[in-house]
Amino acid sequence: MKKLLKLAIISMLSFNVLILFAQTPQYFKDLQTKKKISTTSVNWTNVGPGMSGYNEIYYAHPTDPNSMYMSLDMGNAYYTHDNGLNWTTIKDWDTDGEKGRTMDADFSRQNPDFGFALDASGKLMVTHNRGTSYQWVSSWPGSKKHSCITVDPNNDNNWYVGSGQFWRVKKMHRSKAKLHGTIPLSGTEYGHIYISKDKGLSWKKITDKFNSDLDVAKIFVDPKNSDVVYTFTNYGFYKSTDGGYTWARKGKGLPYNLPRDGGIFFNKKTSEVSLYLVEQTNYKDNGKGGVKTSGGVFKSIDGGENWVSILGDLPFDLNKINSYDNTVRYYKTLANWFSISINEAKKRFPNKPAFTYPVFNKLVISKTNSNEIYLSSNVGHDKSFGPDLWVSKNGGKHWEVCLRTGAYWVNKTDKEYWKSRNQPLGMNAKFAHLHKEKTEAKVSSSVRMLFSKVNGEIITGCGQQTLRSTDQGTSWQQIHDDETTPGSGAWVGRGGSNLPGHDMLLETGTSQYLLVTGEHGLWTTTTGGEKIKPDAVAVKQLEGQTQGNTKNNKHSSSVAAVAVHPNDPNTLYILSFRQSNRGAFRKSTDGGKTWKNISQPVSDSSKLTNSIEQKDILIDKKNPNNIFFIVPLEDHAPWAKELRMINGRKTKREFEVGVYRSQDGGYNWEVVNKGLPKGANVFRLEMDPKNSKILYASVNRPMDKSAKGGLYKSKNSGNTWSKVKIPSEIKSVNHFSINKKTGTWYLSAGEGIGEIDAGGTWISKNKGKKWKKIFFMPNVFETYSSNVDSNTILVNVQMGHKIKNLNPGVYFSKDGGTSWTKANYKIGQPARIMTLRPDIKDANVFWLATYGSGFYRGIYKPQ
Incomplete structure (x- = not known):
């Protein structure tokens, strides 16, 4: 200093x-x-x-239908106060932005601007402006993650926080051997409920009769009596009659009392309080090469003392919908439940059940109609199978698949069976740029959240878009993008992006810029955004989900870098860092309409390597056959401890790191590291704007400090490299x-x-x-x-x-x-x-x- x-x-x-x-x-x-x-x-x-990533947590304001909130899997969180037309970050942009991701929140029924939220790191936050911004609560005694928060609807002095990580669906799997879930998860507190009776000024930890690894799904205060509190946990349904200080496990009529979710509905006209619970689905060997399914959905109208089944006609015949993408997922579900391999599950249970249903993980009751009930199962991330979003519009007597995507529903496959169940057919959801993929793909949609707004609208996440239904699940529309003109494929996001932005190319030889993303391919800016908003930028996908897949040519979802031919703006090149075409050099000669792999300069066949970072495709303007890019030893990871991660695996890496060069337009490649420090991390590459034979390599010191960093220069298109003199205090050069x-x-x-x-x-x-x-x-x-x-x-x-x-x-x-x-x-x-x-x-x-x-x-x- x-x-x-x-x-x-x-x-x-x-x-x-x-x-x-x-x-x-x-x-x-x-x-x-x-x-x-x-x-x-x-x-x-x-x-x-917009969106373009998984919506982990969603909640809506309990009294204001225009205010909604979402917490997304890429670490961000947003609010809207205009019913989804515009989304703004909740996080404090003048910090590092790594904290303040809201995992659950609730708001006072007496003062709609006042509320509390749980942060992903385990802290408690308070808002006085309807969730627009939050401040840390210094009196909060918790030190790690908690699962849910609830306010007494009758008195906003009373707040409840439940311990655990109940909703972490990728990790929280249950099985016959682990009926209460795969717990504990790191960084999490279990076994208690916190109570505040003074608007969060002080908190009391309640452990009464709770298991030490209690994981809390939801807490509800009875709308008619503040002394009565209900909670749904991984150890059962509990009830308190003294404001949450002591608890009793209730559940007469429940086969297992292992809730996966619960709900409450207060009928103001009749003053009736109804409780709803979905059980953990159980599978039992029937001794005849198959399984017996049990569990189901239940309702109580006496404060949780007694429960009755409302499963109705939901169970289906797996043999009749064999083409539903069920076989693999069904046996994965059984393998998980019985703690055996998939192959063993197939051998032990060759006969598929005629009466079965999936493992559900979400239950939602419409806020305006107690007979409108939704059930979802996240087949993409939980251990489940079959249709993953159902609705009953008559209190559980009749159930329908209410979110229908994919070729199965488009083609009305198994039409006669579904007609016999009085089931609507056809795809009933509209997406933005994902629509083509969702029309052609398998039906699994990975429903990770489900919520009813105060006005009865239902919100769900299907794959990587958020959908809204205003007609009891009859139809669904995405809520994060506006198309400039119908059918144009040009979209304006509403501000709630959950996209892994990777890189940009502004010098394209045209008036458009290229945007490089993870999981959603390559985009170009285009015209028409001003039709939506005066300052909007419209974008159109050039490579990714809109391209579709063929047997011999799958689209690239995760693009690492892009370049444009210096003499022909219609000729584009990309590299992909994960998923399809990982490490392949991909070319388009028609401005991105079609693509093909012309070489495979970087490859690693190991399943242990999820991604291979590649950067900075540079093309020699005088001789465009000379093309360069780099593969760092360590890639930038802003969420990691040292902000770096090993590129690929530490040992037995199949690919080389450093500077790659092609002298025939990208068909053949060699690594040109002569003169660069051995074991160093070539982090960025720059070409001299006036002499394209001159290259500059920015070199990081690796995390183990086994090699030196610095700036290196090549005067002969990468044949040899020499060190550039820079200030001695510099240890790692990030960019030049x-x-x-x-x-x-x-x-x-x-x-x-x-x-x-x-x-x-x-x-x-x-x-x-x-x-x-x-x-x-x-x-x-x-x-x-x-x-x-x-x-x-x-x-x-x-x-x-x-x-x-x-x-x-x-x-x-x-x-x-x-x-x-x-x-x-x-x-x-x-x-x-x-x-x-x-x-x-x-x-x-x-x-x-x-x-x-x-x-x-x-x-x-x-x-």
């Missing part, structure tokens, strides 16, 4: 490098020691597609760029766990002979200057553990680096910015990609 206070030029003779320290040391001292508030002069707009107009060099350095002075941004105006440090933070990920106005500089700051992860995100300068402004306003995950770029046409427009909230366009307007 002493160096920050020196306004002097220090000569470093051993490297012949000069470092001139910035003229504003106090600004950077403040950045490193206290929270800095972002300017509102940069207006960021979330660029679609050159301004096309001025030729100024920008070097970004630092590590997540590195020393403070080893990070920052340095510039050189004489090709590395002298360096000037213009930005002081321990972990600067990227620096770009505008080619329109070189005085506009953007800096992407990642977390630095030595300064307690303070103030990551976007910084810009409009005076060449003399002064800086933080600009995270309404960016929900500022520590997960994967790239930050100035627009190539307007120096007041910025673009960024985040790993979890998709893409943003920012427009700077001086205040």
Whole structure:
């Protein structure tokens, strides 16, 4: 830190490098020691597609039908106060954005602006503005994750919090051997309920008669009597008659009393309180090569003392719907339940049951009609099979599959059987860019959340989109995108993106920009967004779900990098880091309409390797047959402890790391690392804008510090590399760029766990002979200057553990680096910015990609 206070030029003779320290040391001292508030002069707009990831947790305001909230699996959380037309992040953009993901919340019935929420890290938060923002509750005694929170509808002094992680469906599987779930899960508290009788000022821990690994699904306070409280847990249904201080296990009529979910309905006209419970489905060997299914759905109208079945006609004949994508999932379900292999399950139970039903994990009662009941089973992430969303409109007598997607329903397969059950046929859901895939694919839709709004609308998640039904499940519409013109395939997101934004390419040879994503392919910006909103950016998918799959050519969902042929903007190249075409070099000659793999430069056949990071496809403008990209030793992982992860496996890696080169247009490849440090992490690659034979490799020091980092240069298209002299305090170079107009060099350095002075941004105006440090933070990920106005500089700051992860995100300068402004306003995950770029046409427009909230366009307007 002493160096920050020196306004002097220090000569470093051993490297012949000069470092001139910035003229504003106090600004950077403040950045490193206290929270800095972002300017509102940069207006960021979330660029679609909306959603595009799993909706983990959804809840709606109990009295305001326009206010909804969602917590998504990429670590973000959003609210809407206009019924889903616009979504805004709940998280504090002036922190690292890693905390504040709401996992459950409830709001006062007396004061709709007042509520509490549970954070994913285990903290409790309070809101006084209807969930727009939250503050930490200092009186909260919990230290780890909890499952649910409930307010007394009669008195908002009374609050209840249940322990556990009941709704973590990917991990919380039950079996005959583990009837109460695969617990404990790390970072979680079990075995109790917290009570507050003073609006959260103090809390009392209740463990009365509870098992030490009690996992709580839901808590309800009786609408007629605040002393009566109900809870559904992994050990059964419990009831309290003294405001939650003592509990008794109830369940007469329940075969197992192992709830998977529960619900409550208060009929204001009759004053009747109804409780609903869905049991853990059990499977028993029937001794005849098959299984007997038991469990079901139950209702109580006497406060949970007695329960009656409302399973009705839901059980189905598995033999009659064999083509429903059931066989594999059915045997996976049995294998899990009996703790045997899938092959053993097939041998032991060759006869499929004529009377069965899946493992349900969600139950919802319409907030306006007690006879309208929904059941879901997450066949994608739980251990279940068959149709995964059902509705009964008559209190459980008759059940229908109410979410129907995929070729099975489009083709009306097994039509006669379903007609005999009085079951509607045909697909009944409309999606955005996923519609083609959902029409053609298998029917499993992975319903991970289900909720009824106060006005009776039903919300569910189907795959990676959120759907709404306003007609009792007869039809469903996605709620996160608007199409510019019907059938155009151009979408404007509503701000609730859950997309792993990966990279961007702004210099495409056209007026459109290319957006690179994980799980949703390659996108191009397009026209028509202004039809939806004045500042909207419309996007259209070039490669991904809209392409469909053929036997010999599957689309790429997770794109690692993109490039455009310098002489032909219709010729595009991509690499994929996971899923289909992982590590293949893929080419389109018709602007992205069709694609094919032309080579496989990177491959790893091991199932242990989920993804292979690849970056920076560069093409020689004078000789386009020369193409380069890199495979880092370690890839950027903003959620990881050191913000790095080993690329692929640590041992027996089948692919090489470093710089890849093709000299025949991408058909054949070689690794050209001669002169680069052995074992180092080649993290980024840059081509000199005036001489395409000159390349620059930004090299990180690996996490184990077994090799040195630095900046390396090749003057001969990668044949050999030599070290560039840079300031000695730099241990890892994250990024290097050159301004096309001025030729100024920008070097970004630092590590997540590195020393403070080893990070920052340095510039050189004489090709590395002298360096000037213009930005002081321990972990600067990227620096770009505008080619329109070189005085506009953007800096992407990642977390630095030595300064307690303070103030990551976007910084810009409009005076060449003399002064800086933080600009995270309404960016929900500022520590997960994967790239930050100035627009190539307007120096007041910025673009960024985040790993979890998709893409943003920012427009700077001086205040």
